[in-house]
Amino acid sequence: xxxxxSLVAVLVIGWxxxxxxxxxxxxxxxxxxxxxxxxxxxxxxxxxxxALVPATPATVAWLAAKYGWSVAAWGFGVLAAALAIILxxxxxxxxxxx
Numbered sequence: 001x002x003x004x005x006s007l008v009a010v011l012v013i014g015w016x017x018x019x020x021x022x023x024x025x026x027x028x029x030x031x032x033x034x035x036x037x038x039x040x041x042x043x044x045x046x047x048x049x050x051a052l053v054p055a056t057p058a059t060v061a062w063l064a065a066k067y068g069w070s071v072a073a074w075g076f077g078v079l080a081a082a083l084a085i086i087l088x089x090x091x092x093x094x095x096x097x098x
Contacts, residue, residue, distance in 0.1 A: 007060050010056070014059065015056050025044075025048075057080040
């Protein structure tokens with residue numbers, strides 16, 4: 001039971017960190033906090049938050065595989081891959097349109 005709670009804790013903490021970093025980074029890059037919207041540090045923080053979105057289920061998949069739970073590892077691995085493809089495509093489309 002403790003191992004299941006560790007998987008849930010890693011997932012919740014990772015996605016909470018991703019949301020906070022994305023919120024703070026986007027808030028600074030848009031210019032709500034900082035008067036200069038071209039803040040490279042804020043852009044880097046937003047990209048780290050964006051990278052944490054698929055990295056969190058990938059970490060949970062690794063932990064599940066380490067615990068010997070192959071079905072959970074496969075499921076979280078597929079979730080991580082799907083999120084990486086979705087976010088990578090979204091990022092590519094936004095870069096090519098600007």
